[in-house]
Amino acid sequence: MTAEPKSASKPSEPTATRCGVVAVIGAPNAGKSTLVNQLVGQKVAITSAKAQTTRARLLGIALHEQTQMILVDTPGIFEPKRKLDRAMVTAAWDGTQSADAVLLMVDPIKQRRHELIPLIEALSKRPERKILVLNKVDKAVKEPLLMLAEELTAGTDFSEVFFISALTGDGVPQMKAALAEMMPKGPWHYPEDQVSDASERLLATEITREQLYQQLHDELPYDSAVRPESYTQRPDGSVEIRQQIVIGRESQKHIVLGKGGRMIKSIGEAARKELSEILGVKVHLFLHVKVSENWAEDKEVFEEMGLDWGR
């Protein structure tokens, strides 16, 4: 008996992978960075209760089965006053360009319809596919939430509406699966293990800034920055990081330093611990405070943050 002839080899299967860009926009504090971290499955963007925490566009890379989603975390969109604010808002809109889906994130507890109208109108002029995401359902009351969803979608071209909690993850897996379906077929743009486009040096300054915001709560005005000074690997494999905490006024110095230097020590300790965990090596972190009245008008600071000076 002759063996059955093998079927002629089929042409190779068309690629099953998908890859696309999902931009996340919204007012400050809506929960954009929290969502990006949830979708990626690890922390790539810093978050805080302080508005305008995200200052420049950051890419988080999320996977769902055969799909790679490049998530664009953007600064909050608000009425800009200073040059830094304008550059942040420009970076947010730039982040949506040619995205395969734009998510408008809304905090239904704080935001009202009339506050969102200008943003929705600006969004409606854009060609990208738009999705409305009502966040913080863990805290929102059902009836007003549904009413807001109805008001925001009336006469607009949102193709989908999701109700989620970026903080607890409620509703996020379902939304992630739906987003993955919307991505175009094609090869992945990033290696499987890459989770963000930020350098370790930039991530390190962001982690310190997050601690600064978290530990000083409302005592420190939004008027501060963390600048990298050096980032070097020691022969034993550990990393030595030096950073500058820049504040706008001399009178803020004692707030950051704390009594007997206790505050800056605590900020440094928490940031060092978190960085060691993320980088998987021992970290030596040295912080010092510098007063610079005009740091928010400094081209070099803008460029370090990934913002465009010229616009």
Ligand SMILES: Nc1nc2c(ncn2[C@@H]2O[C@H](COP(=O)(O)OP(=O)(O)OP(=O)(O)O)[C@@H](O)[C@H]2O)c(=O)[nH]1
């Ligand atoms: N209760 C609750 N809080 C949330 C949720 N998502 C985000 N938050 C909180 O809301 C605050 C702002 O979250 P972020 O992710 O920093 O918000 P953002 O939109 O990136 O803010 P900007 O950087 O200012 O544009 C933080 O204190 C988060 O913990 C949520 O689903 N539920």
